[in-house]
Amino acid sequence: MKTGFDELDEVIADDWTVEFFSINARLIFSFYHRVIVESAPVNVLVVGERGGLDPYLLIQIARAIGRESVEEKLIIRRAFKAEDVPPSIESFDGDLVIIDPYHHNRLQGSVASAIKERGDRTFLFSFGDRRKFGSVFGWHVASSVIELKEVEGGFKARLIKSPSHPEVELAFSSVFWRAEQGLSRWL
Amino acid sequence: MRGYVIDAIPVRGGIRVLLDGLREVFLKTTFPIYVAAESPPDFYEHPDVTSVEEEEWESFEGPIKLYHVELEDVSALSAFRRKFKLYNTIPSPLAQALVRLNVLPFRFVDFNEVERVLSGPNDFPEIRYAEIRRYSWFGPDRRGNRYRVFLNGELVEEGEGSPRLGCDVAYCEGECGGVRAVLKLHPRSRDFSLKADIERSLVARVPLREIAGSSIGKALTINETWVAMRRRFAVPDVKVNVEHPRTLKDLINDDRAGLIIFPRPGFHDVAYQLDFTSMYPSIIVTRNISPENVLRASGGRLGIVPEALKGLLEARRVLKAVDEERADAVKFMLVASFGYLGYRNSKFGRVEAYEEVTRVAREALKEAIGLAEKRGFEVLHGIVDSLTVKGPSEGLEGLMRSIEEATGLGMRVDAEYDWVAFTRGLLGEPHPQRYFGRVRGGALKVRGVIKANQPNLVKGFLLELLSVASKEVRGEDARRAMLDALPSLTEKYVRLSADGEPLDYVMMVRGVPYVRGVGGFYRAYLYRGHDPVYYADYVRRTAREVRGWLEDGI
Numbered sequence: 001m002k003t004g005f006d007e008l009d010e011v012i013a014d015d016w017t018v019e020f021f022s023i024n025a026r027l028i029f030s031f032y033h034r035v036i037v038e039s040a041p042v043n044v045l046v047v048g049e050r051g052g053l054d055p056y057l058l059i060q061i062a063r064a065i066g067r068e069s070v071e072e073k074l075i076i077r078r079a080f081k082a083e084d085v086p087p088s089i090e091s092f093d094g095d096l097v098i099i100d101p102y103h104h105n106r107l108q109g110s111v112a113s114a115i116k117e118r119g120d121r122t123f124l125f126s127f128g129d130r131r132k133f134g135s136v137f138g139w140h141v142a143s144s145v146i147e148l149k150e151v152e153g154g155f156k157a158r159l160i161k162s163p164s165h166p167e168v169e170l171a172f173s174s175v176f177w178r179a180e181q182g183l184s185r186w187l
Numbered sequence: 188m189r190g191y192v193i194d195a196i197p198v199r200g201g202i203r204v205l206l207d208g209l210r211e212v213f214l215k216t217t218f219p220i221y222v223a224a225e226s227p228p229d230f231y232e233h234p235d236v237t238s239v240e241e242e243e244w245e246s247f248e249g250p251i252k253l254y255h256v257e258l259e260d261v262s263a264l265s266a267f268r269r270k271f272k273l274y275n276t277i278p279s280p281l282a283q284a285l286v287r288l289n290v291l292p293f294r295f296v297d298f299n300e301v302e303r304v305l306s307g308p309n310d311f312p313e314i315r316y317a318e319i320r321r322y323s324w325f326g327p328d329r330r331g332n333r334y335r336v337f338l339n340g341e342l343v344e345e346g347e348g349s350p351r352l353g354c355d356v357a358y359c360e361g362e363c364g365g366v367r368a369v370l371k372l373h374p375r376s377r378d379f380s381l382k383a384d385i386e387r388s389l390v391a392r393v394p395l396r397e398i399a400g401s402s403i404g405k406a407l408t409i410n411e412t413w414v415a416m417r418r419r420f421a422v423p424d425v426k427v428n429v430e431h432p433r434t435l436k437d438l439i440n441d442d443r444a445g446l447i448i449f450p451r452p453g454f455h456d457v458a459y460q461l462d463f464t465s466m467y468p469s470i471i472v473t474r475n476i477s478p479e480n481v482l483r484a485s486g487g488r489l490g491i492v493p494e495a496l497k498g499l500l501e502a503r504r505v506l507k508a509v510d511e512e513r514a515d516a517v518k519f520m521l522v523a524s525f526g527y528l529g530y531r532n533s534k535f536g537r538v539e540a541y542e543e544v545t546r547v548a549r550e551a552l553k554e555a556i557g558l559a560e561k562r563g564f565e566v567l568h569g570i571v572d573s574l575t576v577k578g579p580s581e582g583l584e585g586l587m588r589s590i591e592e593a594t595g596l597g598m599r600v601d602a603e604y605d606w607v608a609f610t611r612g613l614l615g616e617p618h619p620q621r622y623f624g625r626v627r628g629g630a631l632k633v634r635g636v637i638k639a640n641q642p643n644l645v646k647g648f649l650l651e652l653l654s655v656a657s658k659e660v661r662g663e664d665a666r667r668a669m670l671d672a673l674p675s676l677t678e679k680y681v682r683l684s685a686d687g688e689p690l691d692y693v694m695m696v697r698g699v700p701y702v703r704g705v706g707g708f709y710r711a712y713l714y715r716g717h718d719p720v721y722y723a724d725y726v727r728r729t730a731r732e733v734r735g736w737l738e739d740g741i
Binding site: 043049071073076083 | 531538
């Protein structure tokens, strides 16, 4: 699994469970669509009553960044209520993207435990400021936690928790642009 | 003793059955609950347990072992709920005990007979049922001071303060101290009449107090649970769903709503609106779509949901000939059945089943469109379960029969239009859900033109304009009549925006009355003036929009 942003992928390369969060709903929404396309083939679990995943945006992104069609490469399940989330997580074998795992604000313990018991790589994407809720549930589940922030001309990814790296902030241009090495190739 | 069962109150060791005429019978009984436990716990530790039996049941997850526990006091249920996972808690243990005793709500029962129920399956109870509805100056209002009393559906009294009367069942809004009744309820919503709720109580076989004021889905779910229990299929409190895994391509194909064919804007002479009768429930029944068999073979057996709906479809068909209001009460259960099939908290919900229904519906409408065009009809509009066509009237019957044969679904003519008009949206695109037309006989059928949250003034403007059109038999004449009347009516209503009655300025938003005052919108429980400029602009804006609708001619 990868995000498609080289520096970020390098930072989280050894982590099994990575959580991304942002208070900017539009940014995290776009970001995880990009990550899903970059990580295809991959499993996806969408948690929520409605929406959460825009199939046409995924197809568009794949086309925009020059990937092959992802239509047959994503395996998707949806969990519409809190009780459905833990068994849905358990039902997947292989790498998994979970969109808004704590959406229902119920049974967080069971959700966190289902994520923790997974034997494969897992990316979590949460809406809102996880620092405010992180101490209550789920914070310990992810080995790396990354906050996304929109800034002029792009977005920043700030590594808040990591077993191998200090707190760093990485800046990127738009979520939808092709990943390029930029200045780093001159290093 | 014999009489109509109005209500039932569980007490230790039995049930107090309340009959019409303020009479009462005590029946000795226990209350069943179903407990899931790995190893048999010592249920007898609880003083209210009278018997325990181990039983094998089917469930959504496969066969399970349940302990059927009989309780002397139904209040012990909460202790069991805290400690164990329970199944079959809806219908309530009280309703289950009543059915076991053959004492059914609103049925005429003879307590000396073994069979007990004497009234027929479609009989409505001969009781006195009353609804006390409250009103304020702007219309229906639960907190209003004025009341109207409807006894057995007829308005018998209106006044201020609190009414006085005696009856068997009463739905009360506000102060009802003067109402003497066997069962007096204060339902939270006004969505359904007392008669409709009594009908649902009859159909679902549960006391009225268990479904009064609750969502339509509750009666539906109870009905489905009775079918499940008869099959020894255990129904959990919370049904856990793990969705069938799908590729993105499959998800795009499956997760779609009903089919909508954009209409041809303009006025069309002589058209027919054909509807599939009870389309979604019929699909569920004929295609045997049920949560327990949607992902695995049914083995030819009708699923739980289809079986429950089959009974409701039949009940509606029979009641339609007897009483339209009672038939409508059942119809609303059928209408809810499809949504509940996909609702996440429904006990018989599963999104794959829901999607299968919409898929079949889309195919059926496409099939119908193809057949209509093949038979020389022009399709003007199609939306989910309805098709508006133009063509030879003598070919209509044949078209309907061919659609019925091809789809296996019933069809009926919903409206025969002298003319029908489809409109455009603000961006000029055909509006799929807004049309109006004159049906044979001169009445108007209007959809999406008048909105619930518009001010009464604007509603009046639109109604008057439409009534001008309803006098014309030809579409072009109706269009011209509306265009001719538009300036004078606009002027009249712009004038009224300054010197009308307070009621003209009220708009209801989710049951709350609002008026636009000079300082902004306010809740209009008391009228405190209005902003004439806002209302005049509203009327002019609406007039401009209507003029746009009338630009498309024949």
